[in-house]
Amino acid sequence: MPTARPDSVALVDPTLPIPAGISRRNFLGFCTAVTAALALPQVVTRQVAEALSSLAASGKRLPVAWLAFQDCTGDTESFLRSFNPTVTSLLFDLISLDYHETLMVPSGDGALARLDALVAAGGYVCIVEGSIPKGANGAYCTIGGRSALSIARQVCSRAKVNIAAGTCSVDGGIAAAKPNPTGATGILGAVPGAPNVMHMPGCPVNGVNLVAAIVYYLTYNKLPPLDSTRRPLFAYGKDIHEEGNCERFKFYDADLFVHAWGDIGSRKGWCLKEMGCNGPSTQSNCYQRNWNQTSWPIGAGHPCLGCTTPGFWDKNTPFYAIHGD
């Protein structure tokens, strides 16, 4: 994890108003940390702090619609694990999560009325979790008697920005793995004209990347720079299998490999390539940001599944075969 340099906080105007319910130190701490997470220079901390401060002072949080279709709710769970800012700070100071079936209070018509009001008002960010099935006239996933496909068309096409949170809403994910029994697809497969789509694959997406992207949008009112598959470069711009990235790369260079669970190499943290690691074909900042502020799969001793790669459920399987050279 990059650590905040004290001088980056000093760049921020000391008279800057701080959002209610958070200490100045914590606020500037998370602005510094999220700036680092976005792979932006620390000088930008000032812009982040000013934008969030003015947003909090305005009393107008950004409306967000979170749609869930053929999902496992793993991306929501990952979102709940976010920090810098934490989900509490995000929900109380920065965004207004007006529709999220897993967390919202009203059910039934009361819930759908929230969604309809949001669409009518416009000006919201849409986050999609789960794939959208096109088979059986939409009957493989319905909410309130409406098909997922029709809801996605209605809500995504009117959003300012659409974020595909997790692999399923990027390309159909696991449901689209062969033979794709339900005709599952992602946002752009379902709503080809959806505006400003950003792909944040992963199974699930790492919550810290998702909230960092939201903070970027709150600061600059636009999406962060994307790669050719619409993934934000700050999170998906670097190969795992590089010197200075994966901590096991030095063992790859030294031809020291794990050959069996619990063997000497496994205990000593050697390279997992022979056990099927997909690190060499994967771009993700897991090694840098970690999961749950603690570790990442390779760090804990299991090969990378390559879950940020489009089509990984077919492309990277069998998972335990040796991939690449």
Add this chain to the structure above:
Amino acid sequence: MKIAIDPITRIEGHLRIEVDVTGGAVADVWSSTPTYRGIETILQGRDPRDAWVFTQRICGVCTTVSAIGSVRAIENALGITIPDNARILRNLLEAALYTHDHVVHFYHLHGPDWIDVTQALSADPAATAALQRSLSPWPNNTTAYFTGVRDKLTAFVSSGQLGLFGGGYWGHPEYQLSPEANLLLMAHYLEALDWQREAVKIHAHLGGKNPHPQTSVVGGMATALDPTSPTAVNRSTITALKGIAKTIKDFVDQVYVPDLLLVARSYPAWAGIGSGVGNLLSVGDFPNARGKQLMPAGIVRGKDLSTVEVLDQLKITEDVTRAWYLGTKPLHPSVGVTQPKYTGPTPPYAFLDTTAKYSWGKAPRYGGAVMEVGPLARLMVAYAARVPRARQLVDGALAALGLPVSAMFSTTGRMLARGLETQWVAEQIRPWLNALLANLNAGKLAVADNSKWDPSSWPASASGQGFSEAPRGALGHWVSIKNGTIANYQIVIPSTWNGSPRDAAGNRGAWEQALMGVAVHDPTQPLEIVRIIHSFDPCMACAVHVIDADGGEVVQVTVVP
């Protein structure tokens, strides 16, 4: 009058409940699962060692249990016995999951059915602090603390942007907590949001991430143990895990369980509402070194806690009479024939035709009987089996509330069972870590039996089964392997049991039975219905399981008691 409640929110996945409310009470009810993915179809022909990665994605809320169920099924098929460390590590992963999942369910999913956030704004912070001090030694108990929380909530509500809380049934006469109890529980709603991030770090230490940790593999675990290696689980890892175990246990003992008793005391009528089918099924879990389960398998019938029937998994069948599949007679999952065929209305629709097929969920039955699974089933099967800790926990809570044991068969009882088993599991984490440490100190470092890792060591065909208890109840995986690949894979999942539609005999599923006759104050604000449904903690991504789009196949199953 018929009403459809869809989406039922604050659950995992998608659920639709249609009810006929006549004379202010539920006259009939239909539980429909409106989503289908086909993961078991996708598994066919793949490497069995990959299956856990796929089945884990059945659910990201009860993450890990479908991975563990899967590797157990394949280990059973291949005749693999996992080493002691793998057993302990799997218990730790499941224990961390239970505690995390049940706390989040109580505050964030079920909580808003009992807590009126708007009432919290008029609470007296000093009286709230006094209430907190009367409940437990939890240190956040000052007037200043609750003033801060009240101010935060007031600022939030007065912003006019109510976010997740917008459109709630605020002011409904069924909300009966004092303003101070509402403020206290909202404070803990917020604290639990931070706490839950810490609790799952056990998964990140042992499996690299949460949700969807990566470590349970066929034969054991990928996580290595080595007292001399900084990259493996070593003594300092175990010290760190003990710190998390304390964070978990303190919150459960001092916040969750006292709050649960406060809610139960404040809503006495709910100890008699939503009683349900009264038949309980548990497959048991958390094996010790001799294979004995902490929570035993068994069947309780007709609310009779004087005896426990031995579970015979061969009595499990699935019925598709009222589900969108072809098929005529109930079949054991190992010989299931499944062919999806949607015959419901084309969306958008206002109502399902509930005289015909009405769900993607099938109807599992045990010897033809409807069963409830989940915390209530686990705890009361243990109670009926006279497991001492289960007896202490249940009798202690009931004595504190002045309730008879029959009150466990209720909405309140389901909530109590969830909280009490959280306490039970939370207190096991430290002893299990000590067992792991003892192995580490003794140089017992094996985490896997690798002898059957290579598919060339497998027989041409093999089949097996694996069971685990998910937080939401009994989970079973059945697998058939031919020539190194998956020939058939079937899963029976907790919410399939609880949320089932009717069967051929017309028997309603467990949720349907629990809702029958319930009084509904205002059908446009069906608070009573969601309270009961939430007491089961539905998990709908889990509930739908689909097998073979081509018509299924008949396979053999190795039966292991």
